[in-house]
Amino acid sequence: MTISPVGNQLFPPNERVRELAAELHAEVADAPIISPHGHVDPRLLADNIPFHDPAELFLTHDHYVTRLLHASGVSLSDLGLDADCVVDPREAWRILAVNWHRFAGTASGYWLSHELSSLFDVDEELSAETADRIYDRIASALGKPDFRPRALFDRFRIDVLATTDDPLDDLAPHARLAADPAFRGRVLPTFRPDAYLDPEAPGFSDRVGRLLSTTSKPTTFDGYLEALQERREYFIDHGAVSTDHGVVEPFTAELDRATAEQLFRAAMAGTADSSATRLFRGHMLFQMARMSVSDGLVMTVHPGVYRNHHRPTFERFGPDTGHDIPVRTEYTRNLHALLNAFGTSPSFHLVLFAVDETVYSREIAPLAGFYPSVFIGAPWWFLDAPDAIQRWRSAVTETAGFYRSSGFIDDTRAFLSIPARHDAARRSDAVFLARLVAEERVSLPTARRIARDLVDTIPREVFKL
CATH class of the missing domain: 3.20.20.140 (Metal-dependent hydrolases)
Incomplete structure (x- = not known):
């Protein structure tokens, strides 16, 4: 199964309303983002240090994601949330991949799919079979200058x-x-x-x-x-x-x-x-x-x-x-x-x-x-x-x-x-x-x-x- 391109996602099946929605969205699709309330650490941009790994980027700091995995029986320690416990980020990523189906229909699943597709050109869904391949693709991109926080x-x-x-x-x-x-x-x-x-x-x-x-x-x-x-x-x-x-x-x-x-x-x-x-x-x-x-x-x-x-x-x-x-x-x-x-x-x-x-x-x-x-x-x-x-x-x-x-x-x-x-x-x-x-x-x-x-x-x- 592949990840659909963003395209007409979230637009209704009614043809007339779908066309109008696409037209209205086109008015603002590329408009600058104004984010007047959020919790990003300002040091991320001030220091402009590269992201460490895909798990840190998508998993460890996103409690929308970790809470649903925890509800499914996954220990937060295995996801890297325990400061006293060193976790291999690839293993944490594999946990997300194996449980990817649990995010179907959730906002988190939509956001993550959007990020994987639009930023890393990932066109296949996470799974046990694709976990390492997608991890390596993201990890390779994170080493490039255009994936630093300021870029x-x-x-x-x-x-x-x-x-x-x-x-x-x-x-x-x-x-x-x-x-x-x-x-x-x-x-x-x-x-x-x-x-x-x-x-x-x-x-x-x-x-x-x-x-x-x-x-x-x-x-x-x-x-x-x-x-x-x-x-x-x-x-x-x-x-x-x-x-x-x-x-x-x-x-x-x-x-x-x-x-x-x-x-x-x-x-x-x-x-x-x-x-x-x-x-x-x-x-x-x-x-x-x-x-x-x-x-x-x-x-x-x-x-x-x-x-x-x-x-x-x-x-x-x-x-x-x-x-x-x-x-x-x-x-x-x-x-x-x-x-x-x-x-x-x-x-x-x-x-x-x-x-x-x-x-x-x-x-x-x-x-x-x-x-x-x-x-x-x-x-x-x-x-x-x-x-x-x-x-x-x-x-x-x-x-x-x-x-x-x-x-x-x-x-x-x-x-x-x-x-x-x-x-x-x-x-x-x-x-x-x-x-x-x-x-x-x-x-x-x-x-x-x-x-x-x-x-x-x-x-x-x-x-x-």
Whole structure:
């Protein structure tokens, strides 16, 4: 069995809609990639070191892939995720090849097939028989200059790539890239303060202590806020345009200064109970919005994920190893305090994501359809697959239209998958628009404009690029 060329993949069988989808996709197929939220390590591009091997490139760092293999009985150690265990990358690759059929119909299977075909001209499917042959082909290509990270960055036509960074990161790789005249494109840091805002996060008081020490601020709530603001300004000076908040619950609350000071002292002492920590988290999410109104950073909220669900896996292999599981999300009541205070502030942009599909039509689209500050985040994480993107468009468009959405977000550590993910989103949007044209609900010229705006104008406006 062979891997089909990208061609008309993801387009529907209906001939008229298929033709329209192909025409609309052609409008944006070669458009530059704007990636305003992701997790690629900036050192990859700053150092421009060649990729080691096919397993590292496609397997080891992609928890979409490793989680499904683990569910099929494969040990994460055998995939190279155990730092104390040396694994032959060819053997790890063979495991992927033997289990390739398990990825049929998944977004991961589509992305990997797209990468193998478009980057390495692989026209046969992975299997036990083809594993070594395909491994050798990829390994040979990785030794060439045009497969180094910077060359691929140019080949992918990436215009903007945002990373995700700790508030105390010195952002040295970003500074090196910005100062390098040979590097084209923008690699922007993103302020991710979760571990400094949640008293229940491991090492919270130690982290906040380092934050206060680094910024020479007193151990008071006012000093804490000033320290966070100073680090935000540092990020802005290094090109940041947004903040990222990966909360479980997007609860917000406005507190008076005395109550906030009391909760802060309890949090630092480790004596705050669950009710107090929830209230403190809610107030700090409110404070992050207040700061965004002031400094202009776009505020993105990624809620609803129970992180590190399997404790033994977390303790052995660490975070981001495939066992983060979605939970329900509620926005309307949780954001009431924040939106009443800042929802109509002209300079405030708030992008709301979800992995709970029910919240899109029930809450996010209606909120974005009223509040000028609210934008609908693209399908995220478990929902960034072709069918889910179609469901998402159907859920939000009739209420809020296309122009209250954020543009596609790839949200990935897997650098080589970025063009595959963006192309899948562009194809899915082309199919959705084609159906509207075929049903005479949108004119073809308008559909062409929307297709172009979804990959350029909209993300640039939402993320202030």
